[in-house]
Amino acid sequence: MLDKYERLILKVLQKDGRASTQELSDAVDLSPSPVWRRVKRLEDDGYIQRYAAIVDSKKLGLGAFGYVQVSLVDHSENSITIFKHFVHKSEQVLECASITGDFDFLLKIVATDPEALEEFIMKHMLRLGVVRNTTTTFVLRRIKSSGALPVDM
Amino acid sequence: MLDKYERLILKVLQKDGRASTQELSDAVDLSPSPVWRRVKRLEDDGYIQRYAAIVDSKKLGLGAFGYVQVSLVDHSENSITIFKHFVHKSEQVLECASITGDFDFLLKIVATDPEALEEFIMKHMLRLGVVRNTTTTFVLRRIKSSGALPVDM
DNA sequence: GTTGAAATACAGACGCG
């Protein structure tokens, strides 16, 4: 289990992934060496999977987000493999999960604008031949995005 | 606009937010100085919003994800403010967006297990008094998560 | 958990193409 220092370190690193050992040291009130060892352990044990730069989508001209629910024509090994391969190779697909309910998958998709988003679904996803139908929900406004995971539960 | 170096830098930093100037230098085939200047510019101009550590949810005992569609009792300033405040203060709410369709908001929620997730909705969200109804979709399996934004569009 | 020392990376100055 994680002690209170490790929890605090995770909390800080989720907000600032480039916090130096020195900064963490100040934040958790522990000298740099033990902090460094803990960070190393958190990385080695897989608590910290990786670090990432969070990029502004609007700055890149990506102004449309949508959630697309997808159901496949069948649930054969083959259909699922084709669909998953499509999901992984498509950079526009930011997230994908299999879900409960009437649909098989929920995808979060990004595009330059709503038309481009619809085009992605029509021209790329539906042409796979394994998608039975889809329901698209457009994002009007992002209220909160990729909040940090709670570490104290 | 971004040149090919900056695009490559963004691509790499989204995958490895702690890539050193030297590593970036090797990756984009440019000496460290101009790379460092570009990174600084990308940060200062807001292309890179921040850096974050990506934490393993399972390791933290967070085994349940769900998407919850929410509609409010009314769309008064007050109701919306109360709901947004709840969203921002709740660490279990990872994402929130206002959406098209029959519902007002789509939330991505995390919890230790499905029961805890349902409890969060019942005991915390519904007790706000501003939520008319909700539909919860449970995540069975995460296929792809927080993929990097495409930089070449 | 603390100290300290070697290795590395950063952040900028300066001159070159």
Place this chain on the structure above:
DNA sequence: CGCGTCTGTATTTCAAC
């Protein structure tokens, strides 16, 4: 004007205690 070489300084990394 921006690239690349160079350099003092800060930070990281990992001993030994």
